[in-house]
Amino acid sequence: MTTATLDWNILETAKGPGPVLKVENLAVAYRVRGGEIEAVQDVSFEIHRGESHGIVGESGCGKSTVAWSIVNFLGANGYVKRGSIKFLGQDLVGRSEEELRRLRGDQIAMVYQDPMQALNPSMRLGDQMKEVLTVHRGIGDEEAEKRCIEMLERVYMPDPANVMKRYPHQISGGQQQRVVIAMALLNNPALLIMDEPTTALDVTVEAAVLDLIADLRRDFDTAIMYITHNLGVVARVCNRVGVMYAGEMVERGTVQQIFSRPRHPYTQGLIRCVPKLGADKASSVLYPIPGRVPPPNNRPVGCIFNPRCDYARDRCLEERPQLRTLPDGVQVRCHFAEEIDPSQWTPSQDIELPSLEGRPEEGEPILKVQGLRKYYDVVGNSLKDILGLTPKRKVQAVEDVSFTVRRGKTLGVVGESGCGKSTLIKTLIGLEKSTDGQAEFLGIDITGDLKERPLEVIRELQMVFQNPDSTMNPSYTVGQQIARPMQRFKTVPKERIREEVIKLLRAMRLDESYYDRLPRQLSGGEKQRVGIARALASRPDLVLCDEPVSALDVSVQAAILNLLLQVQYEFDTTMIFIAHDLSVVRFFSDDVAVMYLGQIMEIGPAEAIYAPPYHPYTEALLSAVPIPDPSIQQKHIRLEGTVPSAMNPPSGCRFHTRCPRRQLLPDGGKICEEQIPPWQDAGGGHRIFCHIPLETLRTFEPVVLMDNEE
Helix, strand or coil, rough: CCCCCCCHHHHHCCCCCCCCCEEEEEEEEECCCCEEEEEEEEEEEEECCEEEEEEEEECCHHHHHHHHHHHCCCCEEEEEEEEEEEECCCCCCCHHHHHHHHHCCEEEEECCCCHHHCCCCCHHHHHHHHHHHHHHHHHHHHHHHHHHHHHHHHHCCCCHHCCCCCCHHHCCCCCCHHHHHHHHHHHCCEEEEECCCCCCHHHHHHHHHHHHHHHHHHCCCCCEEEEEEHHHHHHHHEEEEEEECEEEEEEEEEHHHHHHHCCHHHHHHHHHHHHCCCCCCCCCCCCCCCCCCCHHHHHCCCCHHHHHCCCCHHHHCCCCEEEEEEECCCCCCCHHHHHHCCCCCCCCCCCCCCCCCCCCCCCEEEEEEEEEEEEEEEECCCCHHHHCCCCCEEEEEEEEEEEECCCCCCCECCCCCCCHHHHCCCCCHHHHHHCCCEEEECEEEEECCCCHHHHHHHHHEHHHHHHHHHHCCCCCCCCHHHHHHHHHCCCCCCCHHHHHHHHHHHHHHCCHHHHHCCCHCCHHHHHHHHHHHHHHHHCEEEEECCCCCCCCHHHHHHHHHHHHHHHHHCCCEEEEEEEHHHHHHHHHHCCCEEEECCCEEEEEEEHHHHHCCCCHHHHHHHHHHCCCCCCEEEEECCCCCCCCCCCCCCCCCCCCCCCCCCHHCCCCCCCHHHCCCCEEEEEEEEEEEEECCHHHHHHCCCEEEEECCC
């Protein structure tokens, strides 16, 4: 097919007031056996210079498909069926692969969720970065290296000249993402597409990357298309936001308009799914959206959202609404947007909410941990290491951890990657043998290896994993996998096992038909429910939850959290809950422990942890949390540097190398370098591991201020 050639002079010099990207009535289809499927239909939006435009929605809504259509990454069977994609005034639809290849990486750049998808593991980072300039700009090697180092400095990369010599696996995930962003910006692109770039990052690294994105938008005047399911991220970095559902744009406006007064019922539902920082399970409720996103080949007639909408009327079942502009400039695809008042909404009977009545009083301690340590031996591969001629090195993964968990309560554990959260859980569950210290569960020592434990202890201590796929056998049905613990621990007579499995499935909001389904026939949220059911099959007293909702959509996350709450209240189950989302931990947990480099820095009731006095590390974590409300003011505290190695942790306070508050001490923080901090009792079970006196810590202003607070 012959097409007009892109005018490169116009593309490279256009700085006019028009949009950088204008998408009109876009429909993207995929050829399948027997026909085609429209994954995206009638999507329209535009992005101007210096503007960050968010695209949000659940999985399967078509967000990434829209991004891929811009750069023609739709695969062999995907194509733009109708509509236009205009970049700096010129239509990209129908362009040759060679023309688009020249455009990609030069005028249009893309940053993916997983930086390793964009980095070649066999090439040094410097060579990969320089290639962007030598291919697209014809710049010499020496000048290209100079520009690469300058750009790495611009994205706050420590020791950029040395990073240029490393391979991707030799730097952290957050540093990998900064390298990818630096590569994307080397040619000063007019459009930067970011597809979930911070999902896999720690909250502190995510905050630094989001700050960087805001700086780049301002300094480089770049138009940014930001795809995410995290409403807090959108509130922090975007000017405008488009909400997608089932392949359609259902609402679009400024961030302030969308968050303060969402017009479409779907947008309202998304916002109700997300726990607010500071909200807890006693005073607030999460409302999941009933049902799920329909597949592209089975969309309902009329309004696509009508099967899940609380406001659906006869007209919604018959007539498909068009995207129209309201008087305040908000675009919405709803027949009755003007009539819907979110403040008058009441939950429908289809929403399963936890019943919090009759919650048991605080029970006796069920788990006691005192001075727990877990070290790993590190064996080098040199001849001296093999012959045992070098001193033994150890990774101090968990160091002197102490806490108590009472029956029926939840202890939340938060901290950055590498802080020891998962190692702590593995030691308690028996996957790792502790190095030192005590851990008693129901009065029985559990510091040894799993094979040393009595069967009744294994039965009473179960785990829910982050990724259910990695723990489910694809060859066995759901019923067989839930039944296995009942058979193994003999908690149910053989003739009643099927009946009990079905009862447990119904408790997970799954009907009897799921008994005979295979894992591949389930959605991500359904697999996680099965994982929870299997953990509960032995009727355990303590369940360890390792990031059980981090990979789920906000609506599914809300449903799973409600389900776990209901399970806890019904069965008086005790839980340890690990998560990187501090809003989720605050909502779900009764007590919270904040870990850093193997040690607990602060522990106490959840409401005490989220208000002064804070440990300086807790303060920094709270400052980094993206909050889904642009009206909320948040202190800007960012930690410098990376987490030190657990093989050679800093002396004294392990946090002193990154602590922004140590200068408050009379000696400028020298004591932090030399002496291990004391535990300070703030009352009510709240303890802080810090040299800074409690009187000083109490003077810190709250990290988060509502718009009506002084």
